[in-house]
Amino acid sequence: xxxxKENPKYIIALDQGTTSSRAVIYNNQAKMLFSKNIxxxxxxxxxxWVEHDPMEIFETQIAALKYVIKQAKAKPTEIAAIxxxxxxxxxxxxxxxxxxxxxxxxxxxxxxxxxxxxLLIKKGKSQIIQEKTGLIVDAYFSGTKLKWxxxxxxxxxxxxxxxxxxxxxxxxWLIWKLSGGKVHITDKxxxxxxxxxxxxxxxxxxDLLKLLDIPRCILPEVKNSSEIYGxxxxxxxxxxxxxxxxxxxxxxxxxxxxxxxxxxxxxxxxTGCFLLLxxxxxxxxxxxxxxxxxxxxxxxKVTYALEGSVFMGGxxxxxxxxxxxxxxxxxxxxxxxxxxxxxxxxxxxxxxxGLGAPHWDMYARGTFLGLTRGVKxxxxxxxxxEAIALQVKDVIDAMTEDAxxxxxxxxxxxxxxxxxxxxxxxxDILKTQVIRPKNVExxxxxxxxxxxxxxxxWKNTDELLQCWQxxxxxxxxxxxxxxTTIEKNWKKAIQKAKNWxxx
Ligand code: ADP
Numbered sequence: 001x002x003x004x005k006e007n008p009k010y011i012i013a014l015d016q017g018t019t020s021s022r023a024v025i026y027n028n029q030a031k032m033l034f035s036k037n038i039x040x041x042x043x044x045x046x047x048x049w050v051e052h053d054p055m056e057i058f059e060t061q062i063a064a065l066k067y068v069i070k071q072a073k074a075k076p077t078e079i080a081a082i083x084x085x086x087x088x089x090x091x092x093x094x095x096x097x098x099x100x101x102x103x104x105x106x107x108x109x110x111x112x113x114x115x116x117x118x119l120l121i122k123k124g125k126s127q128i129i130q131e132k133t134g135l136i137v138d139a140y141f142s143g144t145k146l147k148w149x150x151x152x153x154x155x156x157x158x159x160x161x162x163x164x165x166x167x168x169x170x171x172x173w174l175i176w177k178l179s180g181g182k183v184h185i186t187d188k189x190x191x192x193x194x195x196x197x198x199x200x201x202x203x204x205x206x207d208l209l210k211l212l213d214i215p216r217c218i219l220p221e222v223k224n225s226s227e228i229y230g231x232x233x234x235x236x237x238x239x240x241x242x243x244x245x246x247x248x249x250x251x252x253x254x255x256x257x258x259x260x261x262x263x264x265x266x267x268x269x270x271t272g273c274f275l276l277l278x279x280x281x282x283x284x285x286x287x288x289x290x291x292x293x294x295x296x297x298x299x300x301k302v303t304y305a306l307e308g309s310v311f312m313g314g315x316x317x318x319x320x321x322x323x324x325x326x327x328x329x330x331x332x333x334x335x336x337x338x339x340x341x342x343x344x345x346x347x348x349x350x351x352x353x354g355l356g357a358p359h360w361d362m363y364a365r366g367t368f369l370g371l372t373r374g375v376k377x378x379x380x381x382x383x384x385x386e387a388i389a390l391q392v393k394d395v396i397d398a399m400t401e402d403a404x405x406x407x408x409x410x411x412x413x414x415x416x417x418x419x420x421x422x423x424x425x426x427x428d429i430l431k432t433q434v435i436r437p438k439n440v441e442x443x444x445x446x447x448x449x450x451x452x453x454x455x456x457x458w459k460n461t462d463e464l465l466q467c468w469q470x471x472x473x474x475x476x477x478x479x480x481x482x483x484t485t486i487e488k489n490w491k492k493a494i495q496k497a498k499n500w501x502x503x
Pocket of ligand 1: 269270271272313314315316317318330331332333334414415416417418419
């Protein structure tokens with residue numbers, strides 16, 4: 001038995017997402033053996049409000065964990081550690097004596113504190129908040145959500161001030177529950193999304209706590225993303241193993257993509273696109289309203305990143321399928337797009353809900369320009385894939401300009417990253433190599449890697465890179481003239497899309 005403990009076979013990653021709780025079991029080659037996804041209900045108490053039941057989050061997560069252990073027939077002694085990655089910014093407040101939440105989890109998407117954020121902006125707090133936290137004042141982040149729960153009932157506030165309540169993001173809640181209430185921690189990547197954490201001093205910021213009237217005693221201790229925080233409680237999980245990583249989902253994907261060094265970036269082509277650029281050991285202040293965030297805290301060394309997102313990524317493909325009905329399923333887009341050499345002059349700007357970084361125009365709306373009688377369905381498909389890639393390019397350009405960094409390559413994942421046509425075009429216009437890994441489950445892989453490092457399952461990042469396998473590499477092929485024309489037309493099209501709804 002002691003022999004088994006010295007040679008554990010598995011690492012388990014818990015990927016607690018917005019719509020489902022997922023568990024993935026990996027072997028020591030980082031091969032995904034089994035995974036299980038369990039959905040849980042979304043709660044919409046009012047328009048724009050989004051909540052989750054924290055107990056449902058925990059119960060689905062435990063059920064997924066137990067399922068993969070059973071599937072793999074893994075003995076507790078064979079499990080080296082559990083790592084956690086989570087939906088970010090979502091916040092929970094609970095009673096430390098009863099273990100019961102005092103309110104539902106307020107989810108990152110929830111807009112209930114938008115007015116409070118406007119007030120902070122009006123009071124001139126944007127600059128100081130951005131300087132301390134790297135964030136833009138927005139209801140998206142945890143701080144104002146936590147304030148909202150505390151202010152919702154004087155009894156809650158009193159209990160919090162008396163030290164009877166504990167707060168945290170989803171990682172904190174899960175670790176506290178898994179450890180049987182013994183461990184109240186978060187990691188620096190999650191802390192950096194709260195709008196309460198100073199990313200320079202690496203402490204909860206007293207000025208911001210005062211500004212939002214949040215008692216320091218409810219906040220978790222902030223740890224590295226990779227270290228043994230404690231053990232799972234056998235009476236809850238059925239076994240006792242180390243809990244050894246905690247990291248926000250996008251940061252986990254960056255690590256799971258092997259973007260360990262400055263100048264490496266990943267993009268997730270999901271419904272929207274999520275981009276992170278590793279900017280190294282110093283935080284970079286953005287001039288383009290990108291977010292400065294902590295990418296990783298490993299062996300007490302902090303790595304920073306710039307983060308930006310595109311609202312309409314794969315969702316643009318869904319629009320072709322569900323609204324225009326010119327394709328019947330997503331994979332059809334690639335077949336049609338590759339049947340033509342270019343978009344025949346058609347340019348789509350999918351600003352259906354405005355434009356995000358670096359344009360930031362909420363009044364922008366979608367436009368289809370350059371249409372002639374020669375534009376066929378296939379050209380529209382191609383223009384759609386190009387539009388996703390061109391929006392990604394705009395964010396990357398803003399990032400590399402802010403950071404004064406040349407992009408080494410772009411690692412990609414997410415549902416739409418199966419599109420070869422789109423990725424070839426992405427490489428062409430970025431003039432950079434685009435790399436798609438075999439395992440596009442990069443979020444859980446990142447958490448697994450970090451837990452494995454903490455317990456010596458993997459020795460170092462070099463060993464992790466040996467486990468990381470490439471599916472396909474896309475190299476720039478487009479001639480310079482075509483590239484310049486496309487860039488010029490895109491810039492013109494973006495200008496036409498701007499300011500539409502207002503006028
Ligand atoms: P999320 O995590 O945001 O739900 P996913 O990573 O699951 O997103 O990706 C979903 C997106 O991937 C959808 O918007 C869909 O249009 C796109 N997608 C799925 N399959 C394909 C395909 N074969 N070709 C291109 N895009 C696809």
